[in-house]
Amino acid sequence: MNIRLFKPSVGQEELDNIKAAFERSWIGLGPNVNEFEEEWAKFVGSEIAIGVNSATAALHLAIACFNFPKGKKVLVPSQTFAATATAVLYNDLVPVFVDSDPVTLGIDLDDMKAKYDEDCVAVIPVHYAGHPVPMEVLVPWAKEKGLRVIEDCAHTAGAMYKGKILGTWGDIGCYSFEEKKLMTTGDGGMMVTNDPELFKDVKAMRWVGIDKDNWKTAQSYTDEKRDAMHWFYEINVLGYKYNMNDLAAAIGLAQLKKLPAMNARRSEIIQKYMDGLQGVEGVMPLLPFEPSNYCYQMFGIRADRRDELMIHLKSKGIATGCHYTPLSMQPLFTPYAKDCGFIEAESERLMTLPLHADLTDEEVEYVIENIRAFK
Incomplete structure (x- = not known):
């Protein structure tokens, strides 16, 4: 895939x-x-x-x-x-x-x-x-x-x-x-x-x-x-x-x-991710997603071995991302940087997973299976 x-x-x-x-x-x-x-x-x-x-x-x-x-x-x-x-x-x-x-x-x-x-x-x-x-x-x-x-x-x-x-x-x-x-x-x-x-x-x-x-x-x-x-x-x-x-x-x-139908489909996908990734060691949802209540543009996880998992998923044809490198760490904003210690450290664990209204159940299951298979 x-x-x-x-x-x-x-x-x-x-x-x-x-x-x-x-x-x-x-x-x-x-x-x-x-x-x-x-x-x-x-x-x-x-x-x-x-x-x-x-x-x-x-x-x-x-x-x-x-x-x-x-x-x-x-x-x-x-x-x-x-x-x-x-x-x-x-x-x-x-x-x-x-x-x-x-x-x-x-x-x-x-x-x-x-x-x-x-x-x-x-x-x-x-x-x-x-x-x-x-x-x-x-x-x-x-x-x-x-x-x-x-x-x-x-x-x-x-x-x-x-x-x-x-x-x-x-x-x-x-x-x-x-x-x-x-x-x-x-x-x-x-x-x-x-x-x-x-x-x-x-x-x-x-x-x-x-x-x-x-x-x-x-x-x-x-x-x-x-x-x-x-x-x-x-x-x-x-x-x-x-x-x-x-x-x-x-x-x-x-x-x-x-938009209402696309938002509903995204919510279905997020729920599938949350159900399928329960109990995976070293992985937790990016945030406390409430797909039945809110509209989410992104779904992601926090992973203890983020970079290795990204490479593993890439080898299986699964695109991932990281949203974002905190702005307080970016060179342009160095003159304005304030202590943002939590997110600057935590950003190294953040990973965005595929999410869009045309994503199929089969594709979602494929992503879940390959995260669960990661050792």
């Missing part, structure tokens, strides 16, 4: 939507993006959603919404993808790295509180692998300290936690639609809020400073009732080329309809 670690689950529905965009001859920022934004806002129950070309862009713009003074600090977990912290640097702010909870591998709330000081302006909890951070504890503490909360939901989409969809607990939620995620647009992201005033400039910020519906404007180019200034726009804010396009949104609209 040759079992992939991640794989997008795409098919005819996505092709049909792309074909419709081709036939309309509009594949840039247009009506598909508008529709996808509306559907995503309904899906998560937010007041407003804005589509961008990546979750990295979403995080960058989310922080920029607050116009924090340069040099202020943002609390971020060390155990996350680089974008969580590079978005802080993009805004001329300082990342403060927080250790991981030993059980969930999410941000350690005690370490977060210990590393807080009066220069901190925000915190970015990451729902690592899709497992919820205790937002009912984090959010009230952040409000008490005057901190803004930006949820990094790159690893989850649609999970309910204590009565609220993850991504709607904080001031702004950011989602990823990169090809390995729970659903995909190829590359893409979405940002949501229940405070529309926060997003008053975001549509301009995502499209080089221009806050204008390009699709609607194009329709009026030959409208005799319009004057000669139909093309006119003004640039009032610093913007970036971060917009989502209609091809990506076409895929996203099809994927969103499939």
Whole structure:
């Protein structure tokens, strides 16, 4: 066998939507993006959603919404993808790295509180692998300290936690639609809020400073009732080329309809892994997975002989990975490194196993059998 670690689950529905965009001859920022934004806002129950070309862009713009003074600090977990912290640097702010909870591998709330000081302006909890951070504890503490909360939901989409969809607990939620995620647009992201005033400039910020519906404007180019200034726009804010396009949104609209079924299949696979790996010496689940409750982008284990097991599985055609090398250990972030002793040591045991909606029961059993056979 040759079992992939991640794989997008795409098919005819996505092709049909792309074909419709081709036939309309509009594949840039247009009506598909508008529709996808509306559907995503309904899906998560937010007041407003804005589509961008990546979750990295979403995080960058989310922080920029607050116009924090340069040099202020943002609390971020060390155990996350680089974008969580590079978005802080993009805004001329300082990342403060927080250790991981030993059980969930999410941000350690005690370490977060210990590393807080009066220069901190925000915190970015990451729902690592899709497992919820205790937002009912984090959010009230952040409000008490005057901190803004930006949820990094790159690893989850649609999970309910204590009565609220993850991504709607904080001031702004950011989602990823990169090809390995729970659903995909190829590359893409979405940002949501229940405070529309926060997003008053975001549509301009995502499209080089221009806050204008390009699709609607194009329709009026030959409208005799319009004057000669139909093309006119003004640039009032610093913007970036971060917009989502209609091809990506076409895929996203099809994927969103499939997302509940894809999440359900992932949950089935995770339960099979958990049942099949029970009692294996030197192996334990990456975190306390609750597949019947939450949506997980990754499944993994902690293995005492991680590297040897990886090589063994590779020899059997099974792809594995490690998510992640803690950011506090990365050269770029050395000037900001804080003591994150637990995750820096524990990361040497972490291994990601294949998980995607198209993974078959036979493939899952094959992975389990080869882990159990490892000596």
